[in-house]
Amino acid sequence: MKGPGRFVKENALTLAFLVLLLGALIGQSITGVAEFNAQQLSSGGQQISWAGYLISSSFAVDVAENWQSEYLQFTLYIFATVWLVQRGSSESKKADEIGTQSDEQQKIGPHAEPTSPAWAKAGGWRAAVYGRSLGAVMALFFIGSWLAQSIAGRAAYNHDQLTQNEDPVSWAGYVGSSEFWNRTLQNWQSEFLAVASMAAFAIYLRQRGSPESKPVGAPHDATGEES
């Protein structure tokens, strides 16, 4: 297979989820503008267009609050699995591998292979930075999304405050409000549940053909790679 067909096959997982993301965002925006306009009608405000809703703070906060919790989930998962293990889970490494491991195990500097990334071969500070790049980028995306949630959330909240003849709040006031933390924590709890469920279910349950699962015949107490 050559050309676009090969590209699609080799990147199908990423592409499929990008398409799902786009579809879900379009669906969210269509249902969101309907809900927003219903609220506008009851508060005596104007109806807005779909395009107008796409650049509104109301849509932005709803998107950002979910993004930040997803990035938090992966950030915590990336860092937690360095130090915490789950015996029998395909999501965990073995108990004797806890920690950041040796340069030899991580194929850094003189232990690098010919196909290793340049910064892994370089060793020193480059390997130290590159060796933490996945968690760092996820953490940056989490912080950025959470900041965006606070900014857009304040704008949407203040609009609602004014339509109810109440005072708007400062950014600090909004970040300390129950509205901000309710939006935040209701997303976080579901992400933590999903990680805990996956780590535990992967001990006893199997999904044939999925790299997220142990082989169907692997024993329950086989952890990570040893399965």
Next chain:
Amino acid sequence: MTRRIAALSACCVVPLALASCASSPKRDAVTGAASDFVTALAGGDGGGACALLTEQARASASGATNTPCAQAIVSIKPSGRTVSGVQVWGDAAQVRMGTDVLFLRLIDGRWLISAAGCKPQPKGPYDCTVES
């Protein structure tokens, strides 16, 4: 666990959020509408003041007794014309003028007064003589 791939960065959201912030022309339009309303009230021009109210606020001014808006609205006595604060969030705004607080909505491209004669309460919304 499925490794979800990030396609869009969070920084894309920030401009969306900022897009809803008030621009200067918007603030000027809001302040202008509030000033016109207070000027009409101060001059005893009830009809002029009522023309600057939202439909719901006009109905509120007439009240249960069906007093004409122009007659009822002049019971609100403005305390001054010095603007001490303007907040605009989307199609809703608040103007502090003297010791008065006015709320406005953007209706068909015009800023109209949605609540006037408002007094702060210990908790919850302002208590307004005229409101939507």
